[in-house]
Amino acid sequence: MDEKQLFAMALGLTEPWYIDRVVFDAEKKRLELFLKFKKGARFLCPECAEGELCPVHDTKERTWRHLDFFQHQAYLTADVPRVTCSRHGVHRANVPWARAGSGFTLLFEALALCMAKEMTVAGMAQMMNCGQAALWRILSRYVADTVAKEDYSAVKAVGIDECSKRRGHQYVTTFCDLDAARVMYVAEGRESSVFNSFGSFLTEHNVDPSQISDLCMDMWEAYMKGAQDTLPDAAITFDRYHVMVLMNRAVDLVRRSEASNKWLRGSRYLWLRNPESLTDKQRESLERLKPLDSKTARAYHIKLALRRFWQQPNQEEANQYLKRWYFWATHSRLGPVIEVAKTIKRHWHGVLRFITSRITSGIVEGLNSKIKTAMKRAYGFKSFEYLRTIIYLVAGKLNFPSPTQC
Numbered sequence: 001m002d003e004k005q006l007f008a009m010a011l012g013l014t015e016p017w018y019i020d021r022v023v024f025d026a027e028k029k030r031l032e033l034f035l036k037f038k039k040g041a042r043f044l045c046p047e048c049a050e051g052e053l054c055p056v057h058d059t060k061e062r063t064w065r066h067l068d069f070f071q072h073q074a075y076l077t078a079d080v081p082r083v084t085c086s087r088h089g090v091h092r093a094n095v096p097w098a099r100a101g102s103g104f105t106l107l108f109e110a111l112a113l114c115m116a117k118e119m120t121v122a123g124m125a126q127m128m129n130c131g132q133a134a135l136w137r138i139l140s141r142y143v144a145d146t147v148a149k150e151d152y153s154a155v156k157a158v159g160i161d162e163c164s165k166r167r168g169h170q171y172v173t174t175f176c177d178l179d180a181a182r183v184m185y186v187a188e189g190r191e192s193s194v195f196n197s198f199g200s201f202l203t204e205h206n207v208d209p210s211q212i213s214d215l216c217m218d219m220w221e222a223y224m225k226g227a228q229d230t231l232p233d234a235a236i237t238f239d240r241y242h243v244m245v246l247m248n249r250a251v252d253l254v255r256r257s258e259a260s261n262k263w264l265r266g267s268r269y270l271w272l273r274n275p276e277s278l279t280d281k282q283r284e285s286l287e288r289l290k291p292l293d294s295k296t297a298r299a300y301h302i303k304l305a306l307r308r309f310w311q312q313p314n315q316e317e318a319n320q321y322l323k324r325w326y327f328w329a330t331h332s333r334l335g336p337v338i339e340v341a342k343t344i345k346r347h348w349h350g351v352l353r354f355i356t357s358r359i360t361s362g363i364v365e366g367l368n369s370k371i372k373t374a375m376k377r378a379y380g381f382k383s384f385e386y387l388r389t390i391i392y393l394v395a396g397k398l399n400f401p402s403p404t405q406c
Contacts, residue, residue, distance in 0.1 A: 016041035195226030
């Protein structure tokens, strides 16, 4: 077996393609494989995809970057034929080793997709001896094409959350399929209009927006308006995590108002953490502070009571429990706590909905941790497209085609 046959087998070349010559330049660290097709060969028309093989009209030389050969850059060069189709005229035929219009082989692009899930594009560019802009084009193209073909027909419950993409209150909003635990849509901003674009996204994927039965999100007014306008049939569950964040913030504000109380100094996280998360020493410290006649202790007990709401067995008992809690909170004479109670009152049905739906943004929060890492990978690039591309790569669970399917 000579070197031509060896490289042909490694590339998986099939008839009528063959390797005509191999050029290796050790000084330039470059390996070049020159490919040709057998005389008289016929090729499929790219417009027909299937059908009769068409005769060659003419050829044009093209070069593609391939996977490195050890420490040497490898390139494929071939005379790509144009074929004459009886139905579509003259068109450039596709080659089996590269995507139409790409300057890279399918295997090179497949490696880039795998690496992008684990490292920065800047690091990939250095390792693969390739420009960052070229890698971004590869990633963006594959992600866009794959998202367009993804099947979202089974989506019922959607979680919505925002991430800050940079300082200055600039956000991206993610729409997550809670059952599949994956990001399905990424929008720029956090205005109500992001729901309009999400509705269009569903329509483009032949998904009836009315099939979305549940939404889980925080109490951001813009999201509420967008959801009511675009997905009026979906029941809204306000995420318990965000509700408890509001309550924790109120407890902390009450503690700050008692800054002069020497017994409360250094106790901030004792009041904010969940009891089961405290160490034995912290738990002992908290038990000494709870009996004190302090506003903070009262706010803390109201917080614990709100935590017990999420454990109610059914809607009726939960409604009665929340009414009693609301009365206690609004009569506590603690301003921040009263404000939280009034907020819950304004969003009563969405808070109570949790008892029926039992959906939370826990999955979304888990995806957001991946997304925040993804944002660091996209650091330095102002294009929202690049950020969205990386988010889909790490949290979209996309079904990318294998190199042989492209």
